Amino acid sequence: MLPKVKNKRDIYLDHAATTYVDAQVFKAMKPYCEKYFGNPSAIYHIGRESNGALNDARREVARLIHALPDNIIFTGGGTESDNLAIYGVARANEKNGKHIITTTIEHHAVLYPFEDLEKQGFEVTYLPVDEFGLVKAKDVIKAIRPDTILVSVMYANNEMGAVEPIAEIGKELLKYRKEKNTVFPYFHSDACQAAGYLDMDVEKLHLDLMTVNGSKMYGPKGVGFLYARRGVKIKPLILGGGQERNMRSGTENVAGIVGLAKAFQLAQEKREKESKRVGELSKYLWLMIQEKITRIKLNGPELDGDRLPNNLNVTFMDVEGEALLLYLDEYGIMCSTGSACTSTSLEPSHVLRAMGLPYEYAHGSLRFTFGHCNSKADIDYLMKYLPDVVETLREMSPVRMCESAHAKFKK
Amino acid sequence: MTKESLKKENLEETVDIRAVDGGGWLYSDIVKDHFFNPRNFMHYGEEEKFKFNAMGRVGSPACGDEMVLWLNIDEKTEIINECRWRTFGCGSAISSTSVLSEMITEKGGMKLEDALKIRPQDILARLGGLPDRKVHCSVLGDKALQAAINDYFRRTNQHARVITAGAKIIDEDLHITDKDIEEAVLEGVKTLEDLQKKLKVGIIKKDSIPGIEELLRFYREKYYGV
Numbered sequence: 001m002l003p004k005v006k007n008k009r010d011i012y013l014d015h016a017a018t019t020y021v022d023a024q025v026f027k028a029m030k031p032y033c034e035k036y037f038g039n040p041s042a043i044y045h046i047g048r049e050s051n052g053a054l055n056d057a058r059r060e061v062a063r064l065i066h067a068l069p070d071n072i073i074f075t076g077g078g079t080e081s082d083n084l085a086i087y088g089v090a091r092a093n094e095k096n097g098k099h100i101i102t103t104t105i106e107h108h109a110v111l112y113p114f115e116d117l118e119k120q121g122f123e124v125t126y127l128p129v130d131e132f133g134l135v136k137a138k139d140v141i142k143a144i145r146p147d148t149i150l151v152s153v154m155y156a157n158n159e160m161g162a163v164e165p166i167a168e169i170g171k172e173l174l175k176y177r178k179e180k181n182t183v184f185p186y187f188h189s190d191a192c193q194a195a196g197y198l199d200m201d202v203e204k205l206h207l208d209l210m211t212v213n214g215s216k217m218y219g220p221k222g223v224g225f226l227y228a229r230r231g232v233k234i235k236p237l238i239l240g241g242g243q244e245r246n247m248r249s250g251t252e253n254v255a256g257i258v259g260l261a262k263a264f265q266l267a268q269e270k271r272e273k274e275s276k277r278v279g280e281l282s283k284y285l286w287l288m289i290q291e292k293i294t295r296i297k298l299n300g301p302e303l304d305g306d307r308l309p310n311n312l313n314v315t316f317m318d319v320e321g322e323a324l325l326l327y328l329d330e331y332g333i334m335c336s337t338g339s340a341c342t343s344t345s346l347e348p349s350h351v352l353r354a355m356g357l358p359y360e361y362a363h364g365s366l367r368f369t370f371g372h373c374n375s376k377a378d379i380d381y382l383m384k385y386l387p388d389v390v391e392t393l394r395e396m397s398p399v400r401m402c403e404s405a406h407a408k409f410k411k
Numbered sequence: 412m413t414k415e416s417l418k419k420e421n422l423e424e425t426v427d428i429r430a431v432d433g434g435g436w437l438y439s440d441i442v443k444d445h446f447f448n449p450r451n452f453m454h455y456g457e458e459e460k461f462k463f464n465a466m467g468r469v470g471s472p473a474c475g476d477e478m479v480l481w482l483n484i485d486e487k488t489e490i491i492n493e494c495r496w497r498t499f500g501c502g503s504a505i506s507s508t509s510v511l512s513e514m515i516t517e518k519g520g521m522k523l524e525d526a527l528k529i530r531p532q533d534i535l536a537r538l539g540g541l542p543d544r545k546v547h548c549s550v551l552g553d554k555a556l557q558a559a560i561n562d563y564f565r566r567t568n569q570h571a572r573v574i575t576a577g578a579k580i581i582d583e584d585l586h587i588t589d590k591d592i593e594e595a596v597l598e599g600v601k602t603l604e605d606l607q608k609k610l611k612v613g614i615i616k617k618d619s620i621p622g623i624e625e626l627l628r629f630y631r632e633k634y635y636g637v
């Protein structure tokens with residue numbers, strides 16, 4: 001039935017979930033774990049050393065996004081940055097209005113704070129997306145009311161890689177604010193998936209707030225930052241020693257922050273070359289899948305369109321994603337699915353459904369996300385097994401979504 | 412973890428999917444075995460040759476699971492001679508159907524009256540447990556078997572023996588029954604809020620809420636003992 005495993009290897013195709021720590025990043029972090037472990041607030045020399053490293057990291061991160069060092073708030077990761085941006089803005093500015101806008105395809109780190117604020121008396125507009133998962137700038141502008149204080153649209157989607165027109169939305173928002181002579185709404189974007197592949201210049205993107213984390217770009221987990229333009233009022237979530245200009249208390253994770261800055265620097269340096277390289281891999285895999293497997297559907301924008309180059313999301317009809325993952329895991333292949341069966345909610349991906357994909361399509365989706373460690377050989381290895389895995393599960397499946405194309409059963 | 416769940420006293424306990432370390436597998440070894448070596452499934456093309464006098468279909472791909480069961484039942488002895496199945500669903504759904512097909516056909520086959528007594532918990536026990544949110548997979552197997560046996564009763568003109576599960580309507584506007592609430596609990600709903608999110612039940616008719624909460628507690632206790 002299924003082919004025997006020959007020369008089993010680990011093939012990691014889930015870089016949108018998280019990445020490993022790059023060797024250079026790890027090397028940069030090491031001294032701040034062992035030697036200069038001092039609290040940056042301390043006045044003795046190892047404290048001064050780590051404070052210096054902290055400042056260097058802040059300057060470097062600011063430079064990479066075309067901002068000033070005091071625009072950077074280091075946090076405990078992407079989720080915290082999103083929460084800080086959303087709750088922070090909502091709570092500090094609620095007297096100016098209680099209407100906030102986001103999209104239906106955001107990460108839960110954005111969606112859940114919005115839902116929570118809704119329960120606390122805020123009104124939320126959830127912007128729809130088209131069949132490719134893209135938001136339209138004119139829809140954003142149409143949704144704005146005089147009491148809108150925040151718009152949050154992700155830069156690139158984690159599931160199907162759609163790259164949202166942030167610069168265009170930002171421009172329209174600037175125009176709106178100028179016309180109405182107001183500072184609202186503020187514009188936030190969750191850019192966690194974008195950092196390794198897209199231009200992160202906040203001036204070009206016209207962002208007031210931007211979330212970035214380390215663990216999607218070969219940096220350490222549990223560290224990220226929030227860019228907040230000067231003048232944007234936010235209320236901190238974590239109170240204590242007053243670190244990060246009172247915006248995020250707690251002894252700074254110096255080694256993590258140094259790693260984050262290094263990882264971000266490397267990611268932005270290699271961005272264009274790496275985009276091209278992983279883009280080729282995505283295209284190659286999509287070509288191979290089309291050649292060897294029938295009844296499939298590409299989810300999200302076209303591969304040459306507004307899409308992260310490292311993302312390929314495909315529905316294999318009549319089979320279920322978790323079963324596919326479990327079989328692939330036996331061959332050492334790691335990727336993810338939008339099926340309900342791997343989530344805790346038993347609802348399939350809200351992103352795929354927001355794009356109008358029926359439940360049964362969402363259940364059969366697989367997401368492959370490439371990264372530094374992948375090469376064409378990995379795809380060849382994957383394709384040695386994937387067609388048989390799909391075939392085996394289709395054979396067991398009573399579902400035939402397109403009756404005309406019956407699965408040919410291989411004996 | 413996996414080994415522990417195979418111990419007899421733990422057989423009916425559910426397994427925490429996240430409690431498994433890297434070396435183990437997500438589910439029990441039995442689930443794994445049935446997933447990688449499914450027994451008795453209907454190969455494509457086989458349905459023309461396979462003689463059956465009962466067929467049951469439950470679920471839908473939209474829900475994430477669909478099962479079809481074919482049975483060959485001896486009309487004189489009422490023993491299930493053979494069984495075939497097809498399942499669209501996750502690893503535990505596939506394993507649940509495979510193990511069920513084994514349970515009803517092994518040792519010369521099971522009598523209908525015994526087959527009707529199979530409960531989801533029996534399938535769970537045979538599988539060495541499933542995680543909480545996968546329990547509904549075993550329930551689906553149980554329902555497919557019931558549907559197939561009912562189909563047999565209809566085909567053999569024994570309409571009096573057809574078993575219809577009574578469903579009580581809880582929310583008239585939405586036609587929500589106690590069965591829907593049971594299903595929701597099996598799919599992991601824990602609170603009234605979750606339930607309302609899923610079924611929109613009791614949002615318009617607030618007076619139905621106490622009854623809904625009672626059912627929620629009842630099914631939570633029945634399946635999870637909480």
